[in-house]
Amino acid sequence: MSLEALQxxxxxxxxxxxxxxxxxxxxxxxxxNVALTxxxxxxxxxxxxxxxxxxxxxxLRKISKRSETPIKSIYKLFPDGPAKLIAKIAGIxxxxxxx
Amino acid sequence: xxxxxxxxxxxAGTAIAHKLRRRLSNEWDVAVVDPSSTHLYQPxxxxxxxxxxxxxxxxxxxxxxxxxxxxxxxxxxxxxDTERRRVELAEGEPLSYDFLxxxxxxxxxxxxxxxxxxxxxxxxxxxFYTLEGAxxxxxxxxxxxxxxxxxxxxxxPIKCPVAPLEFAFLADAYLTKRGIRDKTELVYATPLDGxxxxxxxxxxxxxxxxxxxxxxxxxxxTGEVDSEKNVIRSYDEREVPYDxxxxxxPHMGAGFLEDTDLGxxxxxxxxxxxxxxxKNVERVFCIGDATDLPxxxxxxxxxxxxxxxxxxxxxxxxxxxxxxxxxxxSNCFVETGYGKAMLIDFxxxxxxxxGQFPIPGIGPLPLLKECRRNHWAKRLFRLVYxxxxxxxxxxxxxxxxxxxxxxxSAAAEAGGA
Numbered sequence: 067m068s069l070e071a072l073q074x075x076x077x078x079x080x081x082x083x084x085x086x087x088x089x090x091x092x093x094x095x096x097x098x099n100v101a102l103t104x105x106x107x108x109x110x111x112x113x114x115x116x117x118x119x120x121x122x123x124x125x126l127r128k129i130s131k132r133s134e135t136p137i138k139s140i141y142k143l144f145p146d147g148p149a150k151l152i153a154k155i156a157g158i159x160x161x162x163x164x165x
Numbered sequence: 166x167x168x169x170x171x172x173x174x175x176x177a178g179t180a181i182a183h184k185l186r187r188r189l190s191n192e193w194d195v196a197v198v199d200p201s202s203t204h205l206y207q208p209x210x211x212x213x214x215x216x217x218x219x220x221x222x223x224x225x226x227x228x229x230x231x232x233x234x235x236x237x238x239x240x241x242x243x244x245x246d247t248e249r250r251r252v253e254l255a256e257g258e259p260l261s262y263d264f265l266x267x268x269x270x271x272x273x274x275x276x277x278x279x280x281x282x283x284x285x286x287x288x289x290x291x292x293f294y295t296l297e298g299a300x301x302x303x304x305x306x307x308x309x310x311x312x313x314x315x316x317x318x319x320x321x322p323i324k325c326p327v328a329p330l331e332f333a334f335l336a337d338a339y340l341t342k343r344g345i346r347d348k349t350e351l352v353y354a355t356p357l358d359g360x361x362x363x364x365x366x367x368x369x370x371x372x373x374x375x376x377x378x379x380x381x382x383x384x385x386x387t388g389e390v391d392s393e394k395n396v397i398r399s400y401d402e403r404e405v406p407y408d409x410x411x412x413x414x415p416h417m418g419a420g421f422l423e424d425t426d427l428g429x430x431x432x433x434x435x436x437x438x439x440x441x442x443x444k445n446v447e448r449v450f451c452i453g454d455a456t457d458l459p460x461x462x463x464x465x466x467x468x469x470x471x472x473x474x475x476x477x478x479x480x481x482x483x484x485x486x487x488x489x490x491x492x493x494x495s496n497c498f499v500e501t502g503y504g505k506a507m508l509i510d511f512x513x514x515x516x517x518x519x520g521q522f523p524i525p526g527i528g529p530l531p532l533l534k535e536c537r538r539n540h541w542a543k544r545l546f547r548l549v550y551x552x553x554x555x556x557x558x559x560x561x562x563x564x565x566x567x568x569x570x571x572x573x574s575a576a577a578e579a580g581g582a
Contacts, residue, residue, distance in 0.1 A: 076364055120429075121438055121513070122459035125320045125356065126386060127415065131430035137388070141400045147384045150358060162362035163326045164461050164495065165370070165509065165517060 079153065079160055086157030094155045102155075106143050108133045110156045117158040125149070125161060167193050169478070170252060170262035172242050173419070174199035176207075176554070177453025177467035178268030179230055183557035184475040186234045196236035198252065198260070204230045205296055206550055208464065208543075211328055211500065214293050214302040215339045222547065224296070230555050242269070242421045247446045264448050264478060267427070267434055269419035271324060271454040271462060273298075277415045278319060278390060285392025290410045293332065294324060305409060306339070311348030312408030314340075317397055318355050319387045319415050322433075324454055324462040327509075329353070329413050330360060331500040336411075337377040338502035354382040354397065354405050363516050365579035369533060373501060387412075416462075418455055433457035438513065439489030441474045448481070450474055459513065460493040468554050469494045469564040494566040496522075498543035506539035508532050512566040521570040525561045529570060 072090075073081040080086060091110065095102050102110075112133035116124040126149055130137045144151040153160045169185055171178045174197040186195045209223030231237050241255040245265070252260045273294045275281040281290060291305050292298035316333050323329075333353050340346040353360050353374075360374055360381045361367040374381060388400040390412070396404040397412075417423065418432030427434055427443065435444045436456040443449040452474055453467035460466050473490045480487055493513030498506045508530050509517035521529035530539055553560050 119435065120457045120459065125322070127320055128430045137386070137400050145401075147358075149356065149384065149386075160362075161321060161357060163321065163357060164497075164511065165327060165330075165361050165363060165366040165499075 077160065080157045083157060091155050091157065098151060098155070100144060100151070100155070103143075105135070105139075109135055109140060109143060109152060113152050113156045114158060117156075123153050123158050123161045167263045168261060169193060169195050169264045169266065170260055171195070171197045171266045171268050172245075172252065173197070173268035173270055173453075173455070174201075174204065174227060174231065174237065175268065175270050175453065175467075176464045176550075177270070177455075177471060178266070179204065179555045180468055180471040180557050181266060181268065181452055181474060182235045183232055183555070184471050185478065186232065187557065188475060188479060194236055195234065196238060196260070197231065198238045198240060198242055198254065199227065200239060200241040200255070202227055202239065204555075206547055207294075207324070208550075209547065210293055210296065210299045211331055211335070213296075213299040214291075214306055214332075215335055216303060216307075220296065220300065225551065230551075232556055242419070244421060245425070245427060245449075247427070247449060250448065262448070264450070264481065266474070266478075267422075267443065267449065267451040267455050268453050269422070269455045271416045271418055271433070272420075273414045274417050275412070275414040277417075278387060278412075280390040280392060281412065281414060283390065283392045285390070285395070285410075288392075289395065289408065290390060290392055290412060292412055292414055294328075294413060302411065306336075309345070309349075309409050311345045313350045313352060313406055314409045314411070315352045315354060315397065315405055315407035316411050316413075317385070317387055317405070318357075318413045320356050322431075322462060323413050323416050325497070326461055326463075327497060327499045329355075332411060333360075333379050334373065334377060334502040335500055337379065350380065351378065352380045352382060352405060352407075354385040354387070356384065356386045358383050365516060365518070365576045366533075368579045369519065369575075370507075377502070422455075429457050431457075437487075437489075438493070439491050440477055440487040441470055441491055442477070442487055450478065458493070460491075461495040461497070463495055463497055464550070464554070465496040466494070468560070469496075471557065472564040490565065492565045494564060496562060498539055498546070500540065500543065501535045504537055504540050505535040506543050507535055508539050508542075510566060510571075515566060515568070515571075516576055518571040518573065519575050520572045523570050527561070532571065 206223040209218045212218035243253040287301040291302040389398045422428030422432040434451040436451040454462040511517045519533040
């Protein structure tokens with residue numbers, strides 16, 4: 067499915083998690099000027115795995131610990147707001163609070 | 166004698182101990198393990214820094230909060246051995262169990278942030294999620310004569326996720342009353358993308374931040390507190406200067422769960438979101454703040470879970486299948502200052518919606534809207550907590566969320582889910 071045809075919410079996050087694919091992630095990343103390397107994928111796959119396990123998008127410390135990627139490095143991999151960018155590319159909801 | 170062992174006698178542990186004690190025969194020992202000699206009413210910590218609550222009213226001897234027929238081991242847990250169904254203690258002999266309930270909550274960990282507990286700790290850098298912190302902050306606020314008051318959530322998840330916002334609203338009213346609001350910049354620094362993160366809440370409640378002149382610094386992940394320069398520094402090298410910093414430090418599960426198979430990276434326990442059984446182990450359940458669930462870490466959640474978990478433990482004892490009954494229900498009053506509060510009621514699927522919340526015998530309370538009645542209900546809740554919630558006497562709010570009175574179309578109209 068192409069990026070244009072996808073259903074997203076008002077803030078640009080995927081409405082339907084089944085629409086996600088690795089190719090789509092590449093496209094979303096490209097739009098955000100991020101070229102995905104193995105290091106990026108380690109972080110993205112970790113975020114997806116935690117979200118599926120626990121039902122909520124993880125904070126950076128949890129992603130950092132599980133993927134063994136220091137938070138500083140995550141900021142280098144996903145500049146300009148890694149928490150949201152990771153969620154967008156990984157096809158999971160943005161991290162949020164109850165209100 | 167068979168044993169249900171409950172690790173932790175906070176809100177969740179105490180409530181479920183009483184529930185189970187009522188429902189089980191004398192052939193069962195219902196036992197709690199908790200090293201602390203007192204029980205703290207944590208919602209009171211929000212008001213203590215402003216001098217609107219006293220230590221005496223929010224602290225009780227633990228013994229007085231545990232009813233007859235509940236065994237209390239005043240000891241700290243060292244380790245859990247799920248193979249041998251045994252809990253090792255810091256001092257006493259190991260305890261065996263037939264069923265185990267992990268109710269060990271969460272702890273604030275200022276030590277995890279560089280510089281946070283440095284020279285400024287409890288001088289210009291305060292927390293209010295602990296009794297000592299809230300008491301120190303009361304003095305800190307009383308001595309504050311204006312400047313930059315910065316609220317900072319370091320990261321999610323935290324206990325009572327709306328408490329930092331409530332603190333900001335109450336601080337605005339407090340500073341105004343003291344005549345120093347115009348000399349104070351009130352800043353709310355959050356790792357999320359707004360003080361309100363859901364479209365409906367942003368749309369309907371954004372006015373609160375605007376009217377109260379609260380500045381919001383978004384997507385700010387604190388890496389360091391520099392208490393020589395009085396700034397907090399984020400991982401992307403932004404600096405937020407402060408004269409008085411009120412921090413909500415990172416939260417972790419109990420120490421005995423760190424680096425074990427039972428705890429995740431933050432020492433929270435991977436738990437089935439609906440049955441509340443701990444994943445991948447037999448005869449172990451988890452309740453309250455100790456879980457890794459996306460439900461709020463809040464007293465109401467612990468209370469609803471206690472109702473539903475009791476039934477599942479009775480099923481487990483009878484060798485029946487567990488029922489997936491918990492829906493993430495949470496119900497919280499949100500103080501907005503000047504004697505007003507909002508009520509929010511939500512679950513895993515349904516975000517806080519406007520409308521009316523019916524309570525039998527008390528009447529409807531407005532949802533997602535400020536009013537005085539909500540404020541008084543929040544203040545009176547302390548009595549409900551000591552006399553009904555902890556001893557597990559009936560409270561007329563169902564453990565699963567009801568849509569009655571809620572305006573369902575509101576979320577869609579705001580562009581949310």
